[in-house]
Amino acid sequence: xxxxxxxxxxxxxxxxxxxxxxxxxxxxxxxxxxYRIQSGGLAGVMEAAFAGAKASEKYKEGDTIAIIPxxxxxxxxxxxxxxxxxxxxMIRNAIVANADAVVAIGGGAGTLxxxxxxxxMLRLILAYDNVDGWSQKVAGTRLxxxxxxxxxxxxKVYAVSSPEEVIEYxxxxxxxxxxxxxxxxx
Amino acid sequence: xxxxxxxxxxxxxxxxxxxxxxxxxxxxxxxxxxYRIQSGGLAGVMEAAFAGAKASEKYKEGDTIAIIPxxxxxxxxxxxxxxxxxxxxMIRNAIVANADAVVAIGGGAGTLxxxxxxxxMLRLILAYDNVDGWSQKVAGTRLxxxxxxxxxxxxKVYAVSSPEEVIEYxxxxxxxxxxxxxxxxx
Amino acid sequence: xxxxxxxxxxxxxxxxxxxxxxxxxxxxxxxxxxYRIQSGGLAGVMEAAFAGAKASEKYKEGDTIAIIPxxxxxxxxxxxxxxxxxxxxMIRNAIVANADAVVAIGGGAGTLxxxxxxxxMLRLILAYDNVDGWSQKVAGTRLxxxxxxxxxxxxKVYAVSSPEEVIEYxxxxxxxxxxxxxxxxx
Amino acid sequence: xxxxxxxxxxxxxxxxxxxxxxxxxxxxxxxxxxYRIQSGGLAGVMEAAFAGAKASEKYKEGDTIAIIPxxxxxxxxxxxxxxxxxxxxMIRNAIVANADAVVAIGGGAGTLxxxxxxxxMLRLILAYDNVDGWSQKVAGTRLxxxxxxxxxxxxKVYAVSSPEEVIEYxxxxxxxxxxxxxxxxx
Numbered sequence: 001x002x003x004x005x006x007x008x009x010x011x012x013x014x015x016x017x018x019x020x021x022x023x024x025x026x027x028x029x030x031x032x033x034x035y036r037i038q039s040g041g042l043a044g045v046m047e048a049a050f051a052g053a054k055a056s057e058k059y060k061e062g063d064t065i066a067i068i069p070x071x072x073x074x075x076x077x078x079x080x081x082x083x084x085x086x087x088x089x090m091i092r093n094a095i096v097a098n099a100d101a102v103v104a105i106g107g108g109a110g111t112l113x114x115x116x117x118x119x120x121m122l123r124l125i126l127a128y129d130n131v132d133g134w135s136q137k138v139a140g141t142r143l144x145x146x147x148x149x150x151x152x153x154x155x156k157v158y159a160v161s162s163p164e165e166v167i168e169y170x171x172x173x174x175x176x177x178x179x180x181x182x183x184x185x186x
Numbered sequence: 187x188x189x190x191x192x193x194x195x196x197x198x199x200x201x202x203x204x205x206x207x208x209x210x211x212x213x214x215x216x217x218x219x220x221y222r223i224q225s226g227g228l229a230g231v232m233e234a235a236f237a238g239a240k241a242s243e244k245y246k247e248g249d250t251i252a253i254i255p256x257x258x259x260x261x262x263x264x265x266x267x268x269x270x271x272x273x274x275x276m277i278r279n280a281i282v283a284n285a286d287a288v289v290a291i292g293g294g295a296g297t298l299x300x301x302x303x304x305x306x307m308l309r310l311i312l313a314y315d316n317v318d319g320w321s322q323k324v325a326g327t328r329l330x331x332x333x334x335x336x337x338x339x340x341x342k343v344y345a346v347s348s349p350e351e352v353i354e355y356x357x358x359x360x361x362x363x364x365x366x367x368x369x370x371x372x
Numbered sequence: 373x374x375x376x377x378x379x380x381x382x383x384x385x386x387x388x389x390x391x392x393x394x395x396x397x398x399x400x401x402x403x404x405x406x407y408r409i410q411s412g413g414l415a416g417v418m419e420a421a422f423a424g425a426k427a428s429e430k431y432k433e434g435d436t437i438a439i440i441p442x443x444x445x446x447x448x449x450x451x452x453x454x455x456x457x458x459x460x461x462m463i464r465n466a467i468v469a470n471a472d473a474v475v476a477i478g479g480g481a482g483t484l485x486x487x488x489x490x491x492x493m494l495r496l497i498l499a500y501d502n503v504d505g506w507s508q509k510v511a512g513t514r515l516x517x518x519x520x521x522x523x524x525x526x527x528k529v530y531a532v533s534s535p536e537e538v539i540e541y542x543x544x545x546x547x548x549x550x551x552x553x554x555x556x557x558x
Numbered sequence: 559x560x561x562x563x564x565x566x567x568x569x570x571x572x573x574x575x576x577x578x579x580x581x582x583x584x585x586x587x588x589x590x591x592x593y594r595i596q597s598g599g600l601a602g603v604m605e606a607a608f609a610g611a612k613a614s615e616k617y618k619e620g621d622t623i624a625i626i627p628x629x630x631x632x633x634x635x636x637x638x639x640x641x642x643x644x645x646x647x648m649i650r651n652a653i654v655a656n657a658d659a660v661v662a663i664g665g666g667a668g669t670l671x672x673x674x675x676x677x678x679m680l681r682l683i684l685a686y687d688n689v690d691g692w693s694q695k696v697a698g699t700r701l702x703x704x705x706x707x708x709x710x711x712x713x714k715v716y717a718v719s720s721p722e723e724v725i726e727y728x729x730x731x732x733x734x735x736x737x738x739x740x741x742x743x744x
Contacts, residue, residue: 001267002247036248036268042742061188062222062248065268069742071284071307071461072366081187082222082251084270085284087307087367088460089443089741090678091652094671095281098257098271108702109677113652116671120648121257121273133702144666144691180258181273183555183647184600184627255555257647274646275555275629276492280463280485294516295491299466302485306462319516330480330505369461369741370414370441373639374619408620408640433560434594434620437640443656443679444738453559454594454623456642457656459679459739467653470629470643493629493645552630553645 003174004036004065006096008114009045009105010133019131020048022163023105027052029163030103031059035170040096041066041076041083045105050079067096097121101174103166106133115157119143124177126169129159152176189360190222190251192282194300195231195291196319205292205317206234208349212289213238215349217245221356226282227252227262227269231291236265253282283307287360289352290343292319301343305329310363312355315345338362375546376408376437378468380486381417381477382505391503392420394535395477399424401535402475403431407542412468413438413448413455417477422451439468469493473546475538478505487529491515496549498541501531524548561732562594562623564654566672567603567663568691577689578606580721581663585610587721589617593728598654599624599634599641603663608637625654655679659732661724662715664691673715677701682735684727687717710734 007026013019027049030037037053039046050064066080071087086092090110097114101124104115112134118125129139139159149155152173160166193212199205213235216223223239225232236250252266257273272278276296283300287310290301298320304311315325325345335341338359346352379398385391399421402409409425411418422436438452443459458464462482469486473496476487484506490497501511511531521527524545532538565584571577585607588595595611597604608622624638629645644650648668655672659682662673670692676683687697697717707713710731718724 001269004268038270060246060248062246062268065270067270070366070368072368073286074364074366082190082248082268083187084224084251084253084281085366086281087284087369087463088281090675090739091459091649093675094649094652095270095272095274098273100259108704109674112701113671113674116667116674117648117651119667143670146666178260180256180260180271181648182256182258183273273649276489276553277463277466277645279489280466294518295488298515299485299488302481302488303462303465305481329484332480367462373641376640410642432618432620434618434640437642439642442738442740444740445658446736446738454562454620454640455559456596456623456625456653457738458653459656459741460653467642467644467646470645472631550632552628552632552643554630 002034002036003100004038005030005170006099006102007037007039007045007049007105008096008102008111009107009135011042011044011046011110013044013048019045019106022128022131023048024052025163026103026105026166028056029167031056031063033167036063036065038065038067038096038099040092041068041080043077047077047079050077054079067092093117097123099123101126101170101177104128104135106131106135108133116143121181122148122177122179124173125157126160126166127157128161130161149177149179188220188222189286190224191216192285192288193223193225193231193235193291194282194288194297195293195321197228197230197232197296199230199234205231208314208317209234209291210238211349212291212352214242215353217242217249219353222249222251224251224253224282224285226278227254227266229263233263233265236263240265253278279303283309285309287312287356287363290314290321292317292321294319302329307367308334308363308365310359311343312346312352313343314347316347335363335365374406374408375472376410377402377542378471378474379409379411379417379421379477380468380474380483381479381507383414383416383418383482385416385420391417391478394500394503395420396424397535398475398477398538400428401539403428403435405539408435408437410437410439410468410471412464413440413452415449419449419451422449426451439464465489469495471495473498473542473549476500476507478503478507480505488515493553494520494549494551496545497529498532498538499529500533502533521551560592560594561658562596563588563728564657564660565595565597565603565607565663566654566660566669567665567693569600569602569604569668571602571606577603577664580686580689581606582610583721584661584663584724586614587725589614589621591725594621594623596623596625596654596657598651599626599638601635605635605637608635612637625650651675655681657681659684659728659735662686662693664689664693666691674701679739680706680735680737682731683715684718684724685715686719688719707737
């Protein structure tokens with residue numbers, strides 16, 4: 001099975017800005033390297049990443065998965081191939097974060113909620129440190145003191161600054177980060 | 187965009203039985219006709235439908251979408267191409283039901299919850315009436331008195347008894363049932 | 373701890389009708405007998421049951437719990453003491469059903485989704501058989517063939533026709549139905 | 559209606575430490591001042607706050623509301639009066655955050671997810687800055703650049719360092735922070 005990488009970040013960005021370019025190139029690089037992409041399915045980074053995915057020569061219809069807030073399946077960006085309509089409004093962030101890996105590009109509180117969930121869900125998290133927002137603030141840090149993987153002592157939110165680095169980290173770690181969360185007990 | 191049809195039904199079935207055959211053939215017919223399939227991603231009808239999808243000559247990797255209860259992305263049947271891990275246990279039924287259309291094949295209380303959600307979500311619902319379980323009980327009925335579509339006075343849970351009928355109803359109605367639920371207000 | 377009983381049913385009812393009276397009297401009887409009530413917190417049966425709760429001599433502020441669809445904590449009926457705002461729209465039905473016991477009074481598809489969830493969640497379910505709607509249709513039946521409680525061979529959706537019967541069933545069964553659902557595995 | 563304040567923070571704390579004392583005293587002060595408390599219902603800060611609530615002279619049974627991850631209503635701390643069992647595992651954090659106000663005491667990634675949700679849900683957020691963890695990191699900051707309340711230009715995560723300050727902020731702001739989130743649109 002092809003792995004699915006969540007791309008999370010600002011929902012309002014400038015199309016001429018760094019975040020658009022980075023999201024676009026990251027989306028493209030992920031599809032170039034055989035990954036599918038999932039996102040919240042709306043605008044900004046979510047849309048740019050999907051547009052990038054489609055610009056890949058390896059792109060196939062179905063590579064962009066929009067996990068949207070609404071019950072209304074038309075409330076998604078134009079590059080979404082597959083719509084998962086949740087009806088759970090922003091709480092769908094928890095499902096977006098629940099991918100094989102998460103890549104954060106800037107982002108406000110919504111993005112922060114996705115990163116915050118990805119951590120106890122034991123996901124591989126990559127965060128761009130060269131754009132402002134929560135990805136930069138958490139890049140290179142551990143969100144708390146829990147030992148998520150005893151065999152990965154360097155575990156943290158890994159800082160990245162280019163699509164090439166995203167791919168490098170995925171190549172190195174994606175198969176190791178598979179100790180998926182099994183549920184909370186008191 | 188290709189439409190996505192949810193297939194719901196019993197999670198434990200006999201591989202030699204009618205339900206397996208019907209689920210398999212329905213999955214195949216749906217992919218033959220250009221639809222993607224989503225299900226709860228586990229065993230029984232969910233698995234048979236995905237196996238059928240893969241038997242279609244038009245099948246492309248990515249046509250089977252498993253919306254699973256667990257955070258653990260490996261807890262899905264072997265025919266799932268795309269895993270959406272929710273971590274919401276059976277409450278993910280509400281998201282499974284949230285497709286462009288729902289086809290029910292037998293089913294117990296879990297399936298009933300999916301049908302029950304699909305109705306107020308204003309989805310097109312097809313139910314096999316030639317297998318036992320909830321699909322048979324609700325086939326041909328309206329789940330309550332609300333007018334879901336003023337322009338579709340015959341609206342109900344449509345009874346079907348073959349994959350051909352499933353495709354006929356989809357051809358006839360899939361584009362009409364798009365008044366997606368916009369949210370509850372008091 | 374005082375047990376919490378969910379009351380589910382039609383969201384639009386006539387204030388002079390049987391459903392209003394039954395919901396009111398059931399709410400009152402439950403508080404008379406030491407239970408708290410939870411509901412979806414909106415109108416109809418949900419409101420009547422809360423009004424009845426408040427008419428009990430044993431009523432204390434805090435006895436009516438509204439688990440509402442909205443993020444907006446003001447979108448609830450006037451008799452709700454405690455608001456749990458979910459932001460999950462109708463998917464909050466799954467949480468409403470997740471009480472110590474569920475009592476159904478009529479109801480359309482939304483109520484059906486609550487009953488359908490309560491069954492695999494292994495809850496005690498009581499359904500009025502003397503009002504039209506889903507409570508009547510499922511009263512006295514089993515929603516599927518699973519053995520929910522080996523020590524309760526008579527297990528089913530118990531039919532009731534008066535608040536006194538509701539209390540009788542709760543007295544008899546509430547302490548036995550405590551094998552709460554522990555989560556799905558493939 | 560009495561307002562409900564969510565208390566969020568570390569799930570593992572030392573009973574002799576500052577966090578226990580602060581959570582206990584905050585829980586007590588809140589009930590002293592007429593508030594109910596909701597939390598995730600498990601251990602650590604969640605339990606200490608409930609214990610404090612019960613130590614208030616104004617405490618009435620029903621003042622502590624546990625919104626728990628499990629379907630199993632017994633998986634809660636001993637001081638919980640009202641159990642809302644969600645079955646949504648850690649995703650219930652989104653519902654915990656959905657109170658009239660949120661007070662954070664330390665906390666790891668789970669607490670961070672609650673704070674991150676409370677911000678776009680437009681809730682009043684208070685964060686202790688004298689204990690380590692996410693409450694300290696976000697105290698006095700804005701989680702992103704959105705204007706949540708035009709009439710509250712000083713809006714931010716307010717830093718607090720004592721229960722008295724918590725009550726002061728609630729007295730000053732609780733009635734102003736009522737522009738509850740109405741749902742996301744694209």
